[in-house]
Amino acid sequence: MGNDLKLRRWQESDCRRIYDWRVDPDVMRWCIDQRMFPYDDHKRWFFGFLADSNRYGFILEDAGEAVAQIRFDPAELPGCYRISLAAAPGKTGKGYGSSILRLACQSEEIRDCATLLVAETLTDNLPSQKIFVRNGFFNAGHGRSHGANFICWLLPLAVVHQPVLLQFLAEPTWLEDIERMLSATGLALAGDATARVKIFMGTAVSDEELYSSVLLHLNIGESALLDLALRFPADLKLPVEFYNPLLAVAQIAASLLYLQQN
Ligand SMILES: CC(C)(COP(=O)(O)OP(=O)(O)OC[C@H]1O[C@@H](n2cnc3c(N)ncnc32)[C@H](O)[C@@H]1OP(=O)(O)O)[C@@H](O)C(=O)NCCC(=O)NCCS
Structure with missing residues (x-):
């Protein structure tokens, strides 16, 4: 990992990249929903995502090269957001996952909209669990969906004056x-x-x-x-x-x- 890291928001030209990364077998195997979907469906979803001011997607660049992506979708209740992220295929294990998680959680956009961040990682996804622990997330125990067992993670962002x-x-x-x-x-x-x-x-x-x-x-x-x-x-x-x-x-x-x- 170099010293020239930059976080930027998703843009229209990222549509194909986000699809290619998501359907890469090394990323797909760690997703809770492992169903394959065609590019046209992704394109509709991606442009809907960009047009929705309640959703946030970021790319991490290292010396101008896209190396990781993260997105924040509204979770079940107001002020709560769900994270999903991946390093680019071939770029795992270099610290990019941990960096994009830290930088995006500290970004002004996310601090302004969220009081709590939540995430789920498959129980055997050790790299992913490591980056959530390293970035201060609390292990909230197990959950189950789409036939998969996962761990739930929580990170409060609110400055709580009065709990x-x-x-x-x-x-x-x-x-x-x-x-x-x-x-x-x-x-x-x-x-x-x-x-x-x-x-x-x-x-x-x-x-x-x-x-x-x-x-x-x-x-x-x-x-x-x-x-x-x-x-x-x-x-x-x-x-x-x-x-x-x-x-x-x-x-x-x-x-x-x-x-x-x-
Ligand atoms: C999970 C993911 C985002 C982490 O990003 P990354 O850039 O690979 O992570 P980092 O390099 O910052 O850190 C990974 C840590 O896991 C460790 N690790 C890697 N493989 C491991 C394994 N098999 N067992 C235990 N630890 C492992 C690394 O050594 C590193 O820990 P360290 O810094 O203490 O050495 C990335 O691996 C990825 O895209 N995976 C596929 C998609 C995915 O799992 N997304 C998350 C779903 S929520």
Whole structure:
């Protein structure tokens, strides 16, 4: 890796490059969705992506040569973004993956739009896990989709002056992991019955609770599912599906912070 690294936004002329990198067998084997797709479908998706002001794609150049790419798509809740990235075929293991992740997460565009970044890596994708750990992401446990097992990663970006207070009504076994995640990310504090936001994890909601606060109801089954959100301060298309309960709680806290700040 040279000393002449530059991060720039995707442009129209990157369309073919992004497709060629994505369908390269050495990249494809690490994607959660490994279905092949024709170039015309990619082209439609790519130009839609460029036209969407809520999506961000970056290329890393080393002395003018494109060596890695990363993109940020809105995740399940407001203020939360999902990362996917790859080094150019033949350019892995040279530090470009870690560099583009660091530079893009620190970019003004991403700092302005996101309070939380999330990512998923296949459980056997060790290089990818290394770069997320190196860049300060928190390991939020496992998830499963498209028949694949993966690890979920979280990086809070918000400067939290006052963490959100959340009351959890859940099995103690859930709470241990949640409290570990909250103390590592600083996104929220677990509070008592006076907390304005209550999260019911698979528990029934009483009439009294229904009318007293912001309520979020997480169904915990195969995946975590947010199926009831009363007085949530933004429109949610319910149900919202998550890969695991930690990811759900982190996004709930981060989206409440985001909505307070915007
Ligand atoms: C994951 C990816 C983006 C990482 O980028 P990269 O430029 O290769 O990563 P870096 O060179 O910055 O770091 C890779 C680290 O993994 C290590 N590594 C490489 N192969 C490894 C292996 N088989 N087992 C363990 N560690 C390995 C490298 O030694 C390096 O660690 P080190 O710096 O401590 O030595 C890149 O490998 C890639 O594009 N892979 C295919 C697509 C992909 O997996 N995308 C991520 C899906 S979320």
